[in-house]
Amino acid sequence: MGTENRIWHVMSHVCLILLSLLSIIPFILLFISSITAESEILSNGYRFWPNEFSLDAYRYLLSNIQVIARAYGITILITAVGTTVSLLITVMLGYGISKTEMPGSRILSFLVFFTLLFNGGLVPTYIIYTQYLGIKNTLWALLVPSLLMNGFNVFLASNFFRTTIPQGVLESARIDGAGEFRAFFRIVLPLSLPILATIGLFNGIAYWNDWNNGLIYLSDPKLYSIQNLLNQMMQNIEAIKTASTAYGANASAMKLPGETVRMAIAVIGVVPILIMYPFFQKYFVKGIVIGAVKG
Amino acid sequence: MDTKQTVPAIPDTGRKQSHSLWKRMKPYWPIYLMMVPGLIYLLINNYLPMSGLIIAFKKIDYAKGIWGSPWFGLENFKFLFRTSDAYIITRNTLLYNGAFIILTLVCSVAVAIMLNEIRNRFMSRLYQSVILLPYLISMVIVAYLAFSFLGMEQGFFNNTLLPALGLEPIDWYLEAKYWPYILTFVHLWKNIGFTCIIYLASIIGIDPEYYEAATLDGASKWQQIRKITLPLITPTIIVLTLLSIGRIFYADFGLFYQVPMNSGMLYDTTNVIDTYVFRGLLQLGDIAKSSAAGFYQSIVGFILVLLANGIVRKINRENALF
Numbered sequence: 001m002g003t004e005n006r007i008w009h010v011m012s013h014v015c016l017i018l019l020s021l022l023s024i025i026p027f028i029l030l031f032i033s034s035i036t037a038e039s040e041i042l043s044n045g046y047r048f049w050p051n052e053f054s055l056d057a058y059r060y061l062l063s064n065i066q067v068i069a070r071a072y073g074i075t076i077l078i079t080a081v082g083t084t085v086s087l088l089i090t091v092m093l094g095y096g097i098s099k100t101e102m103p104g105s106r107i108l109s110f111l112v113f114f115t116l117l118f119n120g121g122l123v124p125t126y127i128i129y130t131q132y133l134g135i136k137n138t139l140w141a142l143l144v145p146s147l148l149m150n151g152f153n154v155f156l157a158s159n160f161f162r163t164t165i166p167q168g169v170l171e172s173a174r175i176d177g178a179g180e181f182r183a184f185f186r187i188v189l190p191l192s193l194p195i196l197a198t199i200g201l202f203n204g205i206a207y208w209n210d211w212n213n214g215l216i217y218l219s220d221p222k223l224y225s226i227q228n229l230l231n232q233m234m235q236n237i238e239a240i241k242t243a244s245t246a247y248g249a250n251a252s253a254m255k256l257p258g259e260t261v262r263m264a265i266a267v268i269g270v271v272p273i274l275i276m277y278p279f280f281q282k283y284f285v286k287g288i289v290i291g292a293v294k295g
Numbered sequence: 296m297d298t299k300q301t302v303p304a305i306p307d308t309g310r311k312q313s314h315s316l317w318k319r320m321k322p323y324w325p326i327y328l329m330m331v332p333g334l335i336y337l338l339i340n341n342y343l344p345m346s347g348l349i350i351a352f353k354k355i356d357y358a359k360g361i362w363g364s365p366w367f368g369l370e371n372f373k374f375l376f377r378t379s380d381a382y383i384i385t386r387n388t389l390l391y392n393g394a395f396i397i398l399t400l401v402c403s404v405a406v407a408i409m410l411n412e413i414r415n416r417f418m419s420r421l422y423q424s425v426i427l428l429p430y431l432i433s434m435v436i437v438a439y440l441a442f443s444f445l446g447m448e449q450g451f452f453n454n455t456l457l458p459a460l461g462l463e464p465i466d467w468y469l470e471a472k473y474w475p476y477i478l479t480f481v482h483l484w485k486n487i488g489f490t491c492i493i494y495l496a497s498i499i500g501i502d503p504e505y506y507e508a509a510t511l512d513g514a515s516k517w518q519q520i521r522k523i524t525l526p527l528i529t530p531t532i533i534v535l536t537l538l539s540i541g542r543i544f545y546a547d548f549g550l551f552y553q554v555p556m557n558s559g560m561l562y563d564t565t566n567v568i569d570t571y572v573f574r575g576l577l578q579l580g581d582i583a584k585s586s587a588a589g590f591y592q593s594i595v596g597f598i599l600v601l602l603a604n605g606i607v608r609k610i611n612r613e614n615a616l617f
Contacts, residue, residue: 008516012409013418019406020425022484026440027428029451033443045454046443093333095326102323103316108330115341118597121589122572123582124347127361128339149336180325209433212548216577230435234442234556259449266439273431281424284431285492292493292535 027270034058034264038257046263057260061268067229068268075208075225078142082207086148087200091192093149094157095184109158116151126216141217142225147206153199156291160195161188198287201280208273226269233262351590355582371587380571380584381591388567391475391551392543395482400536402487404528407494408520423495427488434549437481441554445477468556471564478565481554482547490535497531498524534607541603544596545569568592 033046037054044050061068096102097109125145135141165188173183189196214228224232320327347361354367375381406426413419429437444451445467453464467473505523514522546567555565566574568588575585 004516008412009414012412015409016406016413016422016426019487020422023426023429023488026443029443030440041449045449046446046451047455048451089332089336092329096330099323099326102326103320104327108334111334112337115337117600118345119593120341120344120346120348121593122569123576123586123589124344124350124361125340126576127350127355128343128347131357131360132343133339144336145340148340149333151337154333180323181329184325184329205431209431211433211435211553216573227433227435230439231553234435234438234553262439263443266436270432270436274428277424277428277431281427285423285427288489288492289496292496 027274030263030270031267034260034267036260038260041259046259054260056257057264060257060261061264068265070222071224071226071229072268074139074142074223075227078139078210078225079204079207082143082147083200083204085143086203086207087196090149090153090199090203091157091189091196092184094154095161095188097154098158098161100162112151112154122216129217136217137220137223139223142210142213142223145213145217147203147210147213152291153202156199157192157195160192164195165191194286195290197283198290201283202287205273205284226265230265230269233265348590348593350582351586355586371583372591375584375587375591378584381588383563384566384568384571384588387564388544388546388569391478391567392539392546394475394479395486396536396539396543398479398483399486399490399539400532402483403490404494404525404532406487406491407498408524410491410495411498411524423488423492427492429485430489434547434553437485437549438553438556441477441481442556468558469560471561474555474561474564478550478554482550485550493535494528494531497528501527530610533610537603537607541600542596544592544599548573 029046029048032048032050033041034057035053035055036047036050037052038056040047040050040052040054093112097105097112099105129141129145130136133140135144169187169191170183173187178186209227210225211227211231214223214225215231218224218228221229221232350361350364351371352367352369353361353364354370355361356364359365410419410423413422442450445453447453447464447466447468450467452467457464465473467477501524505527506519509519509523546569548569551565551567551570552573555561568591572585572589572592575581575588579585
């Protein structure tokens with residue numbers, strides 16, 4: 001009996017170690033490739049133990065710092081603004097829906113819910129956003145379509161409000177003469193930090209990682225986020241040169257170490273998430289469980 | 296305002312009801328106001344496009360806009376279904392998603408069971424964190440990771456792995472037959488970390504007394520898993536699986552577009568409805584077929600979601616979406 005348990009125990013560890021390695025190895029190859037000499041890659045391909053190391057790729061990026069910094073700036077801006085705004089409008093709508101005694105809350109709740117079931121799809125969405133709202137090649141294209149709010153998060157918020165905010169608290173606030181706005185911002189929100197963290201985290205990651213909107217609505221390199229830049233570079237390694245000439249910067253005189261630069265940009269696209277990961281991992285896991293239970 | 300206040304108690308149905316509705320709504324005006332931004336967003340992002348589905352039945356003329364364009368009836372659909380396009384993209388979408396659902400389920404449950412076996416909390420959290428990591432990175436980066444292995448000239452496989460096994464290099468991005476496996480692997484790699492957390496939460500909820508009693512009765516670990524763990528997480532499995540089946544008509548656009556690097560040679564095995572619509576709209580300028588395909592996807596997808604939820608409702612009412 002004891003031996004059988006031990007076998008399970010050891011096997012579980014072994015399998016999980018293998019899986020963990022499998023999860024990490026691609027990142028290792030990516031990172032090592034970015035610090036490998038270009039000539040080495042051209043002759044031997046991407047390897048885990050290259051013969052020759054070189055920081056040329058990063059030097060090249062540094063010499064084109066304008067493009068990178070701008071793309072990063074856009075990514076950070078979009079993520080910060082997008083997450084804040086989306087969090088705000090999501091919880092405000094969720095709060096309204098949580099007030100089941102309010103007239104119309106059921107209809108509005110259904111209206112939100114229906115968007116989870118049925119979707120217009122890309123073609124009508126694209127036409128609405130470009131022909132009628134004119135967001136093509138503007139920053140709105142990175143902020144608004146699809147990402148700004150989704151019904152699922154609205155329900156996460158409203159469920160939280162309904163189950164976690166005690167009626168008594170709101171009652172005494174009302175007796176004290178607080179208006180609805182006050183009650184919401186001064187009392188309800190501070191009590192709602194867990195759900196705010198969860199929704200904010202999920203939205204933030206979605207904005208940071210988004211390449212879809214840029215692919216559909218952007219052709220101006222000046223507006224690319226890091227993910228969009230990476231996307232362009234996949235097809236065309238020269239894209240980084242195109243991007244820098246797009247706003248008048250001199251394309252770097254340095255020769256473009258194409259293969260390694262690709263990897264280097266991918267590395268800097270991934271590093272922020274890797275760095276932040278230990279901090280938000282716990283909340284992310286909690287959020288998944290909450291979302292699964294409610295959803 | 297005052298005259299309304301002196302209306303007698305004798306029923307004057309019409310006026311009195313709308314009057315009292317207004318009165319009921321009035322105190323909530325700040326809340327209605329708070330809801331406005333979100334509702335406006337839903338209108339432009341979700342409901343207007345829903346009404347725009349009508350494009351599938353029109354011959355779209357950008358100058359005239361959606362509602363000004365002439366009616367075209369089912370012509371777009373005829374274009375779509377006349378070619379083998381509809382068959383290929385439907386087949387691909389269903390087969391891939393079907394395989395994904397089954398394999399993700401099996402692997403995630405297995406990983407969750409294994410994670411549950413780990414006594415050391417630190418190691419368990421560590422494994423969980425590492426396996427979750429791929430979920431958090433964007434599909435574009437995943438495409439780069441794949442490229443570093445599969446690239447024709449510089450990829451790790453062609454340069455190091457295959458020669459070590461005595462095999463010839465393969466032009467991965469041109470050979471269609473490997474991609475069902477590649478894409479399935481990438482999907483699993485990215486998603487198991489996420490899904491196993493849900494199952495793990497379910498497993499943790501199982502009363503340890505069951506296991507203690509089973510051990511006293513001399514049951515082996517394997518028997519315990521088969522007779523206790525699996526049956527008790529079956530409700531979770533059913534709900535998640537049915538919800539996935541409800542979404543079976545929607546593919547992960549990023550996976551099928553980015554990872555194959557949009558390579559034309561691979562279209563027959565990697566084109567799903569989502570990529571087909573995208574390519575039609577933005578790369579080929581063929582609105583006719585892509586709007587028809589989009590409509591087809593939205594309608595069938597809707598029906599499947601309703602069906603799936605209906606079934607979940609029958610099994611376990613509170614787990615249903617509605």
